[in-house]
């Protein structure tokens with residue numbers, strides 16, 4: 001019996017059937033891969049970078065590319081990075097034949113310790129070298145191994161900005177040097193820490209300077225998202241009112257993750273016909289569920305940071321948070337302390353900035369938190 005899954009994913013990627021739009025971004029990424037251009041993909045958190053990479057991989061794998069996704073968010077040293085890369089390669093190919101078998105044989109040269117998590121059965125790979133140079137050597141060899149397998153390879157390194165924080169200062173230069181020698185491997189570097197990423201790729205004395213095509217990811221256009229939501233309901237022989245969809249997209253600011261959560265909740269109600277009232281109920285439920293977390297923030301922030309966060313939430317988008325009128329109206333305090341609070345909130349990822357050619361706007365990072373602040377205070 002076929003089990004109907006909720007078509008609004010709130011985690012990971014299944015297939016293009018559950019993926020909305022991004023046609024333009026896909027065509028650029030695809031063109032870059034074909035033309036030996038590496039891409040840097042930057043967006044705010046939870047807008048869909050990882051899902052976009054998986055979506056691209058679905059097409060590329062169909063066309064015969066070997067695609068490897070490496071998430072280095074949890075890596076804090078070159079050692080973790082090398083182990084994570086080895087594990088991602090290990091997990092990308094069936095181990096009993098072809099490249100998978102060759103990789104396993106090759107890996108043995110580095111005397112890895114391969115263990116399996118007792119709870120989820122997932123493999124882990126560890127190298128125990130006494131000399132730091134050996135990790136560099138292993139990293140170089142792993143990438144060269146891949147490059148020499150008679151196939152075109154696409155390697156996506158997600159949360160790439162973490163490399164800049166490694167205590168080993170030469171990793172960027174090392175990677176850049178290795179990458180320049182590869183002939184059959186294209187790279188996608190993605191990350192959500194915009195300033196760290198831009199510094200890495202746009203600063204003249206950094207190794208990756210001007211070495212890739214930059215690509216920013218914005219919200220999915222409302223019309224495209226609207227059609228997708230309507231279509232997913234219709235595929236299950238259900239209807240959702242236009243005003244209900246409009247409400248979702250404006251309430252979530254079309255930010256992908258929050259939109260998916262609300263659509264998932266609305267779909268889960270299982271109604272034949274979904275109205276705006278049901279959508280509002282799901283939105284309320286979300287805020288109620290997360291209230292316990294949101295309450296904590298007040299304790300974790302200084303009074304002025306909290307006041308500024310609240311003020312930004314109330315206005316949704318703020319262009320000049322240091323302006324006297326804004327600070328006065330919202331009882332935030334003096335411009336100098338507001339400036340410090342703004343930097344602290346940006347640092348803590350409580351707010352984020354949206355830069356255009358003329359101005360910088362700020363908004364609360366977590367859309368649910370923003371809605372909760374607007375409603376509660």
Ligand SMILES: Nc1ncnc2c1ncn2[C@@H]1O[C@H](COP(=O)(O)OP(=O)(O)OP(=O)(O)O)[C@@H](O)[C@H]1O
Pocket residue numbers: 009010011012013018019020021022043044045046047048049050051052192220256257260
């Ligand atoms: N185009 C899309 N259509 C439908 N769902 C999407 C799309 N893009 C992303 N999603 C969903 O939105 C959620 C967030 O996406 P994803 O994890 O890819 O974002 P991200 O930018 O990589 O986030 P982070 O910065 O936290 O790593 C996931 O549940 C994903 O399934």
Ligand SMILES: [Mg+2]
Pocket residue numbers: 049050051158
């Ligand atoms: Mg991601």
